[in-house]
Amino acid sequence: MHLSPASIRNTMQDLTELGLLGSPHASAGRMPTHAGLRLFVDGLLEIGDISEEDRRSIEARLSAHGRSFDDALNEASAVLSGLAGGAG
Numbered sequence: 001m002h003l004s005p006a007s008i009r010n011t012m013q014d015l016t017e018l019g020l021l022g023s024p025h026a027s028a029g030r031m032p033t034h035a036g037l038r039l040f041v042d043g044l045l046e047i048g049d050i051s052e053e054d055r056r057s058i059e060a061r062l063s064a065h066g067r068s069f070d071d072a073l074n075e076a077s078a079v080l081s082g083l084a085g086g087a088g
Contacts, residue, residue, distance in 0.1 A: 044083065 003011075012030060015021040020036035023029070032040065050058075058079050062072065 044080070047083070050083070 012021060015036070016023075016030065019033055020039060021030040022033045022036075023031070061075055061079060064075075067075075
């Protein structure tokens with residue numbers, strides 16, 4: 001899907017006005033609010049169950065020992081992105 005930068009800015013502004021995105025200060029990037037994360041998670045729950053093979057794969061990816069906390073969060077984000085077919 002091709003979107004112009006103006007379309008993305010307008011969509012981000014709409015999400016901010018709906019209370020789904022926030023910014024800690026003027027020069028910071030936008031982050032999902034609690035309501036935005038809740039909407040994302042609720043959307044994932046509507047997708048339905050995943051296969052047992054996918055479940056085992058996800059558990060293996062997230063259970064690796066010896067990783068830093070940031071590495072674990074990045075991996076979890078990548079898994080969510082794959083499941084949702086979008087940004088995680």
